Amino acid sequence: MTVDLTTRRPPARDTAVALSGVAKTFGTGAGAVTALHGIDLTVGDGEFVCVLGASGCGKSTLLNLLAGLDAPTSGTVAVGAPRPSFMFQEAALMPWLTALRNVELPLQLAGHGRAARRARAEELLALVRLEGLGAKRPHELSGGMRQRVSLARALAAATGLGDAPGAGGLLLMDEPFAALDAITRDVLQGELLRVWRATGTTVVFVTHDVREAVRLAERVVLLSSRPGTVVREWTVPAGGHDTEARTALHDDITGRLRQVITSHAA
Ligand SMILES: Nc1ncnc2c1ncn2[C@@H]1O[C@H](COP(=O)(O)OP(=O)(O)OP(=O)(O)O)[C@@H](O)[C@H]1O
Structure with missing residues (x-):
């Protein structure tokens, strides 16, 4: 894989991922699509972050930049892990x-x-x-x-x-459980948390499911659509499945996600 050293460099210590002023535009001229714009995001070593957003907001583009499969149009992408690995919806x-x-x-x-x-x-x-x-x-x-x-x-x-x-290491997960039935998904979410705790892996997990994000993440990052930019971040309170604080957080995030989707559709 060729890596552009002007846009990709080792991050500061204890930081697994650092994106600064990242933009990504596909194509040029009238047909150009700006998928991401002004993304500033830091993920700590061993942290579990969920990136949440509606369809087409640039979640997969963001993961591709982190994996080094694509380069940003502007800004810097710093990834500490030598070989980030991917997990997709299909095995x-x-x-x-x-x-x-x-x-x-x-x-x-x-x-x-x-x-x-x-x-x-x-x-x-x-x-x-x-x-x-x-x-x-x-x-x-x-x-x-x-x-x-x-x-x-x-x-x-x-x-x-x-x-x-x-x-x-760094695990990039693109809706890995979206194709599974609800019971299997629930079991595998629990398994992923157990494995994450056992290995200390840094996880960036993309989903459009608020419940999944709140269950799994220590931090949830909401992206807007076209261009994708960070709207807001939430720290998830510790303490397991469906506590009162988590339910309130779920409702708050759902409200913001709805606003983002509605404003985009308008
Ligand atoms: N290679 C490409 N060439 C042109 N446009 C692209 C390319 N890749 C992505 N896009 C556009 O960039 C935007 C973001 O796409 P991306 O796949 O990152 O979104 P997403 O949030 O992962 O979507 P979904 O949840 O539906 O998978 C979309 O408008 C998409 O059409």
Whole structure:
């Protein structure tokens, strides 16, 4: 991957991600689309941030900039992790590989030896509660199980063998549970929180679901549409599922999101 050093540099210590004055415009002239404008956003090491917004507000564009898959038109993107990893709505597993080999793949591509990568892949499968299922191929697993494999693979990509100092890594998640049924989604949200706490990974999680954002995040960042810009941020009170404070926060964020959508539609 080619990285433009004028727009991408190491962030200050203890900061996993720092965006400053970031804008992204696709195309030129009359057909140009400004997807993001004036984005200032900092994510601390090990923090869990949800980016919330209506369809088309630039959430995926933002993740692509963080992953280094695209460069901003202006502003700076600073990402500390050497290899941020992605998790999408579809598990996108290699159908001909077993679950274990799917998790091993990023470690293999990173040049790790067979024994070490196998041990790490088994450890990560156990972390996502798929111990003993490593020999299954994707079509033999449920949708929820496939997303667990995908999570283990993303952790392998983000953290390598997990033995480097500060190897928590950066996980970029683009609506990873949106295609799952409500019960499986609820279970996997809980699992993600457990895995995040166990690994110290920094997570930037994109969603359009306020309830999901409030359940998962330590901080919620609301983006407006066209161009996407940060409207407001909220710190989520600690203390688990659906406490009074969280319910009030959910209502407040929903109100603001509605305003953003209505003003855009007007
Ligand atoms: N490669 C591209 N070329 C031209 N326009 C693009 C490109 N990628 C995104 N856009 C435009 O930029 C805007 C933001 O798109 P983006 O996919 O980032 O939004 P999103 O919030 O992730 O949407 P959704 O929730 O529907 O996935 C949209 O208007 C989209 O049409």
